[in-house]
Amino acid sequence: MTMLDDYIKKAERVLENKFGIKPERSRLVYHEDWTSFIKENGLSLYSESVFLPKDLTAHLPNDRLEKVLPLVFHELEGHGSYCEHNLQGKKLVEDEKIFSQLKGEEKLKFAYECSAYFQKIKPYFEGFAVWMEEFLLKGVGREDLWLERREKSKRMPLDAHHSYFDAYSILKEFEKEKGTYELWNTIGFHVNKALGGTK
Numbered sequence: 001m002t003m004l005d006d007y008i009k010k011a012e013r014v015l016e017n018k019f020g021i022k023p024e025r026s027r028l029v030y031h032e033d034w035t036s037f038i039k040e041n042g043l044s045l046y047s048e049s050v051f052l053p054k055d056l057t058a059h060l061p062n063d064r065l066e067k068v069l070p071l072v073f074h075e076l077e078g079h080g081s082y083c084e085h086n087l088q089g090k091k092l093v094e095d096e097k098i099f100s101q102l103k104g105e106e107k108l109k110f111a112y113e114c115s116a117y118f119q120k121i122k123p124y125f126e127g128f129a130v131w132m133e134e135f136l137l138k139g140v141g142r143e144d145l146w147l148e149r150r151e152k153s154k155r156m157p158l159d160a161h162h163s164y165f166d167a168y169s170i171l172k173e174f175e176k177e178k179g180t181y182e183l184w185n186t187i188g189f190h191v192n193k194a195l196g197g198t199k
Helices: 003-019 034-040 065-085 087-101 104-139 143-153 164-178 180-186
Strands: 027-031 050-052 057-061
Touching (some): 003 065, 003 104, 027 034, 027 065, 050 065, 104 164, 143 164, 164 180
Parallel strands (some): 027 057
Antiparallel strands (some): 050 057
16 A cells, blocks of 8 residues: 555545545546646646546546645545535536536536536635645645645636635635534535534
8 A cells, every 4th residue: 555545544534533424436546647638638738636526536647645645635535525425516416417418409508507506616616625635634744735735726716816725715714713514514514513424
């Protein structure tokens, strides 16, 4: 077992102990030629990693631990948990399944609806994934990597006016005021502190 696998297992124990959940069906896929993968899939050349809700896969470059570990926590633990255990995330997965079965005008109309829905939840989807990076990097003793990622998130555009860090910051402010479990419940996870997990 590699050091990366050790960190992933440790992180998932942290998640289970605190919230009673972890990604169950989501999986990691590493790519030797990352540039070819993102070009073939029509992704931004600036993409460092990506999560595809349609088949619950987190795609990452096959790179050194220090680069990949925060991306694993963002994609697999952040987006994977969101798509498997969150009401809005489950809708993303279902929408992608429906989209793949449609054709012609119906497909275009549904694509527009899905895009509008995703833009609405994107601050939570991405903000939560950055929140998860911080939570798990600190949880596995790699706060040094979080400090680097925090700075990077300030340069990652969420939209024309906001960064990933802006979305994360809104969640952090809410968490400071109301608490971690209330944050998770408010964004659609339904966790119960008394049970140490899901309701």
